[in-house]
Amino acid sequence: xxxxxxxxxxxxxxxxxxxxxxxxxxxxxxxxxxxxxxxxxxxxxxxxxxxxxxxxxxxxxxxxxxxxxxxxxxxxxxxxxxxxxxxxxxxxxxxxxxxxxxxxxxxxxxxxxxxxxxxxxxxxxxxxxxxxxxxxxxxxxxxxxxxxxxxxxxxxxxxxxxxxxxxxxxxxxxxxxxxxxxxxxxxxxxxxxxxxxxxxxxxxxxxxxxxxxxxxxxxxxxxxxxxxxxxxxxxxxxxxxxxxxxxxxxxxxxxxxxxxxxxxxxxxxxxxxxxxxxxxxxxxxxxxxxxxxxxxxxxxxxxxxxxxxxxxxxxxxxxxx
Numbered sequence: 001x002x003x004x005x006x007x008x009x010x011x012x013x014x015x016x017x018x019x020x021x022x023x024x025x026x027x028x029x030x031x032x033x034x035x036x037x038x039x040x041x042x043x044x045x046x047x048x049x050x051x052x053x054x055x056x057x058x059x060x061x062x063x064x065x066x067x068x069x070x071x072x073x074x075x076x077x078x079x080x081x082x083x084x085x086x087x088x089x090x091x092x093x094x095x096x097x098x099x100x101x102x103x104x105x106x107x108x109x110x111x112x113x114x115x116x117x118x119x120x121x122x123x124x125x126x127x128x129x130x131x132x133x134x135x136x137x138x139x140x141x142x143x144x145x146x147x148x149x150x151x152x153x154x155x156x157x158x159x160x161x162x163x164x165x166x167x168x169x170x171x172x173x174x175x176x177x178x179x180x181x182x183x184x185x186x187x188x189x190x191x192x193x194x195x196x197x198x199x200x201x202x203x204x205x206x207x208x209x210x211x212x213x214x215x216x217x218x219x220x221x222x223x224x225x226x227x228x229x230x231x232x233x234x235x236x237x238x239x240x241x242x243x244x245x246x247x248x249x250x251x252x253x254x255x256x257x258x259x260x261x262x263x264x265x266x267x268x269x270x271x272x273x274x275x276x277x278x279x280x281x282x283x284x285x286x287x288x289x290x291x292x293x294x295x296x297x298x299x300x301x302x303x304x305x306x307x308x309x310x311x312x313x314x315x316x317x318x319x320x321x
C-alpha cells in the first residue's frame with residue numbers, strides 16, 4: 001500500500017510543519033510549489049530527509065486539472081495552500097476565487113486517483129464560526145456579502161481572509177455532497193495558531209498570528225482572543241486524522257489547545273522573559289473548550305508553545321543586531 005502523502009502550501013507556517021510531521025510518521029512526501037526556486041528552500045529545511053521528498057511545480061492551483069499529473073500513487077492529500085491576509089485588495093480575485101477554486105481543483109483531481117483514501121483540507125475556526133464563538137453567545141449567524149467592496153487596510157485584509165475560508169469550506173462540503181467521492185474529506189479548523197516557524201529566516205519575517213502575539217505583548221489589551229493552538233499540534237492533528245477512523249459526523253475537526261487567558265499568558269511571559277516587560281493583564285478565561293475524544297490529542301503545554309515562539313524571535317533579533 002502506498003505511503004505517499006501530497007502536501008500543498010508546504011512553504012507556509014503550518015504546511016511546513018505538516019511536512020515535518022508526515023516525514024516523522026514514515027510517509028514519503030510529494031510537495032507542490034508555485035515556483036521552482038521554492039524547491040531549494042524546502043530541501044534546506046528538510047535536508048535530512050531529502051531522499052524522501054518529491055516536488056512538482058503547480059503555478060496556479062486554481063486552474064481546473066492543475067493537480068491531475070501530481071497525485072499518482074498518493075495515499076493522503078493535505079491541502080493547505082490558500083491566499084493569506086495582505087496578498088491583495090480584491091475580494092473576488094485575490095481571496096475568494098483562489099481559495100474556492102484551489103480547493104475544488106484538488107478535490108476534482110483527487111477523485112480521479114483510486115489510491116487516495118483521505119483528503120484533509122486546512123480551514124480555520126473562522127470558517128465555521130465568527131469571533132463571537134469565543135464569547136458567551138449561545139447562537140450565531142455568519143453572513144458575508146460576496147459583492148462587497150473593501151477599501152483596503154490590515155483590518156479589511158483580515159476580513160477578506162475570513163470570507164475566503166468560509167467560502168472555500170462550504171464549497172468543499174457542497175462538492176463532497178454532490179460527488180460522493182471514494183475518499184474521505186476531512187476539514188481542520190484551528191483557532192489562533194502560534195509557535196516556532198520552520199520557514200522564517202529573520203526577525204522581520206514574523207507574520208500572521210505570531211506577529212499579533214508579539215505586538216500584543218506591549219499592549220494592555222491583546223489583538224485576538226486567548227484561544228490558541230501550537231502549530232506543531234495542528235500538524236500532528238492532521239496526521240492523526242490521516243491515520244484514524246474518523247466518522248462522517250466528526251470530519252470537521254477543531255484544533256485548539258488547553259484553555260487559557262491573557263492574564264495567565266501575561267503572567268507566564270513576565271516570569272519567563274522579564275526583559276520583554278509585557279503589559280498584558282486582561283482578566284478572565286475564554287469560555288471555550290474543544291473535545292479531544294475523537295483523535296485523543298494531547299495539546300502542548302502553554303509554555304512550550306509560547307517559549308518556542310519567543311525564543312525563536314529573540315534569537316533572530318540577536319542574530320540581526
